[in-house]
Amino acid sequence: MDRHYIRDNQVIERYLSGALTADEEQAFEEVYLGDAEILDQLQTAERLRDGLKEADAAGRLERLRPPAPWRQFWTSQRYATAASVLLAVSLGFSTVLYRENSNLREHSLSSTSTASRFIALESVRGGNAATIAAPEQDEWTVLLLDAGVDAYDTYRAMLTRDDDAQSEQIWSRADLVPQLGGAIFLVPGRVLRPGTYEARLEGRMDDWPAERFDEITRTSLTVVPRD
Amino acid sequence: MKRIGEGDRRAEEEFVRRYQRGLIYLLRRRTGDPQLALDLAQETFRIAIEKLRQSPIDQVDRLGAYLRGTALNLMMADRRKNTRRATTADSDAVDAVADDAAGPFDHVSSEQVQRVVRALLNELPVQRDREILIRTYLEDQDKSLICEALGVDAAHYNRVLFRAKQRFRELVESAASQPGLRVVR
Numbered sequence: 120m121d122r123h124y125i126r127d128n129q130v131i132e133r134y135l136s137g138a139l140t141a142d143e144e145q146a147f148e149e150v151y152l153g154d155a156e157i158l159d160q161l162q163t164a165e166r167l168r169d170g171l172k173e174a175d176a177a178g179r180l181e182r183l184r185p186p187a188p189w190r191q192f193w194t195s196q197r198y199a200t201a202a203s204v205l206l207a208v209s210l211g212f213s214t215v216l217y218r219e220n221s222n223l224r225e226h227s228l229s230s231t232s233t234a235s236r237f238i239a240l241e242s243v244r245g246g247n248a249a250t251i252a253a254p255e256q257d258e259w260t261v262l263l264l265d266a267g268v269d270a271y272d273t274y275r276a277m278l279t280r281d282d283d284a285q286s287e288q289i290w291s292r293a294d295l296v297p298q299l300g301g302a303i304f305l306v307p308g309r310v311l312r313p314g315t316y317e318a319r320l321e322g323r324m325d326d327w328p329a330e331r332f333d334e335i336t337r338t339s340l341t342v343v344p345r346d
Numbered sequence: 347m348k349r350i351g352e353g354d355r356r357a358e359e360e361f362v363r364r365y366q367r368g369l370i371y372l373l374r375r376r377t378g379d380p381q382l383a384l385d386l387a388q389e390t391f392r393i394a395i396e397k398l399r400q401s402p403i404d405q406v407d408r409l410g411a412y413l414r415g416t417a418l419n420l421m422m423a424d425r426r427k428n429t430r431r432a433t434t435a436d437s438d439a440v441d442a443v444a445d446d447a448a449g450p451f452d453h454v455s456s457e458q459v460q461r462v463v464r465a466l467l468n469e470l471p472v473q474r475d476r477e478i479l480i481r482t483y484l485e486d487q488d489k490s491l492i493c494e495a496l497g498v499d500a501a502h503y504n505r506v507l508f509r510a511k512q513r514f515r516e517l518v519e520s521a522a523s524q525p526g527l528r529v530v531r
Contacts, residue, residue, distance in 0.1 A: 126504055129482075129489040136486040149410035152368035162371065163511045166518065168483040170463035173456055175484055180467070272471065 120146040125157065131164045250341040254308030261305055264320040265336050271322030275332065278306060278340075281315045289316075316340040353399065361398075362391050365413055373417055386424065390417040454522050462517040466510060474498065475506045482507065 120143070125131065130147055133139050139147065151157045174180050254260050264276060274295040279288045289310050317339055321332035349357035369390060373383035393416055454462075470476045474496050481487040481495075493503050 126508075127500070132482055132486075132489075132507075138486070145414070148372055148414050152365055152372065152410040152413055155364075155367065158368050158371060159515070160511060163515045163518075164483070166459060167463065167466075167479075167511060167514045170459040170514075171480065171483045174460040174463045177460065180464075180480070180484075 120150055122157070125150070131157075131161050132168075134161070135165055135168055249338070250343055251311075252345045253313050253342050254311050256309045258308035259305050260308065260311055262318060262340075264318055264338070271333070271335075272325040274320060274322045274335070277319045277321075278310075279317050279319070281317060286317070311342050313342050313344045316342065358395055361395070365409070366391070368410075369413055369417060372414065373421065376418070376421055382424070386417060386420050389420050393420075454518055458521045459518065462514065462521055465517060466514050469513065470506075470510070475510075478503060478506045479510055 120130070125147070130139065130143065134144065134147055151161055171180070251260070262276075262278075273293070275291065275293040276295055277288055278290040279286045290306050317337060319337045320335045322335050323332045366387060369387045370383050373386045373390075374380055377383050377386070390413060394413055397412075467476050467479065470479070477496060478492060478498070481492045482489075489500065489503055492498075493500060498506075
């Protein structure tokens with residue numbers, strides 16, 4: 120039994136709860152007898168487990184415990200995904216309605232307000248890039264990038280424009296907080312001119328070296344001229 | 347092991363130092379009696395050193411198995427007879443058992459650990475990560491079930507658990523270093 124097996128098979132936690140097989144228990148005890156690091160991990164997990172049980176028995180975890188099952192749906196990732204899809208759909212309808220209304224208004228009113236479009240970008244390997252019509256100068260485009268399943272402390276998103284021979288970063292946002300199961304960032308219409316773009320989302324943990332980021336998703340976006 | 351066979355007292359001390367924490371922990375866990383665990387650990391080391399002086403064990407990685415087997419046999423004998431075996435081996439190294447086997451968890455009170463646990467949970471920024479800890483340690487749920495229920499992969503689960511334990515230990519060590527604390531375990 121090596122350290123990978125111990126970690127991947129939740130051996131420490133199963134040992135503490137008495138769920139190991141007899142063979143696993145014997146092998147694990149023989150390991151931690153002479154391995155101070157594994158013993159440290161075991162004692163830490165045991166005290167943490169005991170501490171949680173004592174705090175729970177004393178009624179001190181009530182506020183921090185998971186919500187009741189009927190409430191869990193409202194805080195679950197499935198709900199977040201469903202909500203984001205519904206929001207995307209509703210915003211899509213809103214955009215269509217807005218455009219229709221705006222076409223009507225152009226005949227009678229001068230438009231001074233800004234508007235926004237909501238675009239959920241999905242990373243599709245080898246698939247077609249998302250294509251959108253170039254926004255108006257004063258229009259904002261809301262890009263939603265999938266934040267994946269791993270939680271990071273902070274996120275940053277970048278948008279680069281790819282020309283024939285070079286790539287230029289035209290927009291970036293740091294310290295993003297995931298919402299609706301993804302990271303949202305707003306791009307002003309004036310920077311999204313017709314062309315090919317790449318949106319990238321990266322995440323990092325606070326205790327990592329300053330420049331270290333993990334790439335979470337990278338997806339292409341094509342902006343075509345408005346009709 | 348060869349040096350123990352040659353009667354090297356320092357080698358015996360090193361041997362005891364390397365295995366004593368684990369052996370005492372194992373026996374304390376099995377017996378639920380800290381004092382009995384210390385006595386049985388001392389007996390185990392006496393028997394092991396006597397054996398190693400006479401016929402060294404060739405494979406060092408079998409030492410853990412040998413110590414565990416000896417300790418559990420002694421524990422079973424103690425339960426049956428309620429007496430402990432008398433042995434003849436004499437070693438200063440054995441007498442030092444438990445002198446430096448205490449860790450930070452031996453120097454904090456239950457109340458302090460509860461405070462540390464709450465601080466740890468409050469530090470976790472994501473409810474899902476708090477839930478991983480609670481489901482794992484409070485509800486003894488299986489890793490695969492937790493990952494499936496919370497929509498996380500095994501790597502994320504491992505990372506949350508590893509960091510939580512690491513941070514918990516730091517907080518406990520910090521609490522243990524404060525003056526005026528009482529020993530409770």
